[in-house]
Amino acid sequence: MANSESGKPSPWLTPLHYLGRNWLTLAGTVLTTSSAITLVVFWAREMMHNKPVNPYAGMVLFLMLPGVFVVGLLLIPGGLLWDRFQLKKKGIHADLVPTPDFKSPIFLRAVGLIAVATFVNVMILGAASVQGVEYLDSAQFCGQTCHTVMNPEHTAYKDSPHSRVSCVECHIGPGASWFVQSKLSGVRQVFAVALNTYSRPIPSPVEQLRPARETCEQCHWPQKFHGDKFVVKQKYSEDEANTLLTTVLVLKVGGRSGVDYKGIHGRHLDVAAPISYVSTDGRRQVISKVFLSDGKGGKIEYDAQTKPDAKPAEGAKKEKEELRTMDCVDCHNRPTHKFWLPERAVDRAMTEGLISPKIPFAKKKAVEALKAAKGPQAQAAAQIATSLNDYYRKTYPDLVQKEKPLLDAAVKETQAIYARNIDDHMRITWGTHPENIGHEDFPGCFRCHDDNHKTSAGKVITQDCDKCHTILATEEANPKILKDLGIGG
Ligand code: HEC
Ligand code: HEC
Numbered sequence: 001m002a003n004s005e006s007g008k009p010s011p012w013l014t015p016l017h018y019l020g021r022n023w024l025t026l027a028g029t030v031l032t033t034s035s036a037i038t039l040v041v042f043w044a045r046e047m048m049h050n051k052p053v054n055p056y057a058g059m060v061l062f063l064m065l066p067g068v069f070v071v072g073l074l075l076i077p078g079g080l081l082w083d084r085f086q087l088k089k090k091g092i093h094a095d096l097v098p099t100p101d102f103k104s105p106i107f108l109r110a111v112g113l114i115a116v117a118t119f120v121n122v123m124i125l126g127a128a129s130v131q132g133v134e135y136l137d138s139a140q141f142c143g144q145t146c147h148t149v150m151n152p153e154h155t156a157y158k159d160s161p162h163s164r165v166s167c168v169e170c171h172i173g174p175g176a177s178w179f180v181q182s183k184l185s186g187v188r189q190v191f192a193v194a195l196n197t198y199s200r201p202i203p204s205p206v207e208q209l210r211p212a213r214e215t216c217e218q219c220h221w222p223q224k225f226h227g228d229k230f231v232v233k234q235k236y237s238e239d240e241a242n243t244l245l246t247t248v249l250v251l252k253v254g255g256r257s258g259v260d261y262k263g264i265h266g267r268h269l270d271v272a273a274p275i276s277y278v279s280t281d282g283r284r285q286v287i288s289k290v291f292l293s294d295g296k297g298g299k300i301e302y303d304a305q306t307k308p309d310a311k312p313a314e315g316a317k318k319e320k321e322e323l324r325t326m327d328c329v330d331c332h333n334r335p336t337h338k339f340w341l342p343e344r345a346v347d348r349a350m351t352e353g354l355i356s357p358k359i360p361f362a363k364k365k366a367v368e369a370l371k372a373a374k375g376p377q378a379q380a381a382a383q384i385a386t387s388l389n390d391y392y393r394k395t396y397p398d399l400v401q402k403e404k405p406l407l408d409a410a411v412k413e414t415q416a417i418y419a420r421n422i423d424d425h426m427r428i429t430w431g432t433h434p435e436n437i438g439h440e441d442f443p444g445c446f447r448c449h450d451d452n453h454k455t456s457a458g459k460v461i462t463q464d465c466d467k468c469h470t471i472l473a474t475e476e477a478n479p480k481i482l483k484d485l486g487i488g489g
């Protein structure tokens with residue numbers, strides 16, 4: 001710092017002598033300079049190797065440092081004014097700023113220095129705010145900074161087809177008004193986390209979610225929707241041999257072809273004849289009325305004939321009626337935060353070979369261990385290891401000797417399934433968040449397509465299997481259709 005006491009400063013730096021005069025200004029100068037240097041060094045490093053930073057470093061770098069930089073900038077003139085005010089009180093008139101005189105070299109130098117400093121500051125602030133906004137929108141900020149709260153959604157997300165789509169692309173979407181709205185509710189959420197008043201689990205459905213057609217259709221537009229989808233589902237039985245059973249379906253996904261709407265998507269996304277419904281359980285699982293618009297201002301109403309007891313599911317806001325027009329998330333409510341049931345998760349792990357089907361009763365024992373495990377991850381992991389290891393040691397001692405690596409891998413994957421799907425702190429357990437696609441594990445499509453919703457004329461919402469899919473094989477050991485197609489086997 002050039003200071004009048006430090007001998008003879010270079011003439012160009014003489015204006016700096018005004019900065020060193022009082023503590024506030026000096027502190028401001030130090031804060032601004034050091035945060036600016038840190039930011040610039042970090043950007044240089046980032047340009048050389050673009051690795052994601054640790055979430056807490058991100059908070060410091062993208063949000064706090066630019067703040068320190070601005071505070072420092074404000075302290076510099078603030079200190080000068082304060083200093084002048086103090087001296088004035090004492091009746092001293094000091095040359096705290098150079099006299100505005102265009103002939104005075106010191107004044108000209110001061111103007112030059114301020115111009116350069118302002119330019120540099122604007123550049124740094126500009127870069128920092130672009131980066132700050134980018135950071136606020138990153139999956140890392142949404143998913144990891146509020147670590148405990150968003151952990152279940154972030155974990156499921158990393159394991160999904162959307163793991164390269166950022167949270168904000170579905171939760172906020174394009175446009176300034178949704179951005180501002182979400183940042184305001186974000187501030188409320190930060191307080192809820194700080195004060196520990198957030199709900200566990202985070203309530204789902206998300207009431208203020210932006211209409212899905214404005215977000216999902218950025219990437220999946222109706223004209224692009226698929227015709228039929230060939231689906232092969234593999235399940236393992238709970239017998240000693242873990243017999244593999246295969247179901248083969250052709251799903252009539254459909255969409256818009258030309259002016260026509262076809263199949264599942266077609267019927268439900270036809271803008272001329274939208275479908276709406278009333279749900280009563282706060283979770284959109286129990287549906288009392290369905291309306292089908294006829295496109296001419298009229299409506300067909302289907303009423304539930306027998307009312308199931310609509311007790312609100314755990315974690316749901318209190319029981320209340322909600323009228324809603326169907327969009328993507330009424331079927332795809334878990335496009336990226338899919339929580340698996342134990343049977344399905346073990347089937348998947350066995351198909352991928354992570355739990356070996358060679359282990360006798362692998363399916364049955366892994367599912368039992370998962371269902372019995374309780375509590376935080378470390379505790380559950382220990383329970384799972386004990387239960388599986390004890391069982392195999394007692395029942396298949398030979399296997400434990402010969403196939404130890406296979407067993408160890410199975411234990412590890414079973415623990416991982418628990419960690420991905422259960423969050424003790426956030427009170428997420430098996431089935432907390434139902435999946436609305438299909439009808440095997442949760443009501444899903446059969447919330448309406450159940451032959452129980454009828455018009456006054458007695459017309460039902462169809463449960464005809466062939467309207468939604470052609471079933472080519474149901475839980476068969478060696479489906480002929482796959483052999484004929486030359487797949488599997
Ligand atoms: C592909 C789109 C998509 C992406 C990407 C996405 N979400 Fe979601 N998210 C959804 C949908 C759809 C719902 C459920 C909406 C409903 O049923 O009302 C949801 C629900 C949630 C919920 C409410 C609780 C629950 O499980 O239903 C939280 C919390 C959440 N998301 C956080 C995140 C975070 C954090 C990220 C980024 C790491 C993220 N989301 C990325 C679509 C997405
Ligand atoms: C930023 C682009 C983007 C947005 C926004 C987006 N998706 Fe996707 N979606 C993708 C990509 C990329 C894939 C993966 C395609 C693949 O794996 O072939 C995908 C895959 C899917 C799949 C197929 C999943 C599977 O198991 O194969 C579904 C269903 C889906 N998205 C639904 C949605 C829904 C519902 C929303 C809105 C809540 C949404 N997407 C928002 C890009 C997006």
Ligand code: HEC
Pocket residue numbers: 212213216217220221226229231251253264265268269326327328329330331332437438
């Ligand atoms: C009536 C329920 C329903 C609605 C509403 C719906 N979908 Fe789907 N969608 C399905 C079903 C069922 C499938 C096939 C399921 C599967 O792949 O397992 C599917 C499949 C998809 C796929 C994957 C296609 C493929 O070939 O893998 C995408 C992407 C998708 N939907 C996006 C959307 C978007 C975007 C919207 C909203 C504009 C939407 N869907 C609305 C039921 C629905």
Ligand code: HEC
Pocket residue numbers: 263264267268275276277287290291292326330331436437438444445446447448449460461462467468
């Ligand atoms: C909120 C209620 C509701 C839900 C949930 C729902 N549907 Fe529908 N669906 C309807 C109504 C209403 C119709 C129109 C009935 C008609 O045309 O007679 C319909 C029509 C259809 C049709 C056309 C049937 C035909 O006769 O051509 C298909 C296919 C379909 N739905 C598939 C699905 C699938 C797949 C799901 C689950 C992923 C689903 N629906 C979930 C209400 C619903």
Ligand code: HEC
Pocket residue numbers: 231233247249251437438439440445446449462463464465466467468469471474
């Ligand atoms: C309203 C549409 C609809 C109707 C009606 C319907 N299904 Fe389905 N079904 C689906 C969807 C969607 C899936 C899910 C496919 C997926 O998970 O990818 C499915 C999946 C299945 C599966 C595979 C389950 C699994 O995951 O292993 C079977 C078996 C099945 N349906 C049988 C039937 C039978 C039998 C009927 C007639 C009584 C029927 N379905 C009626 C929409 C329907």
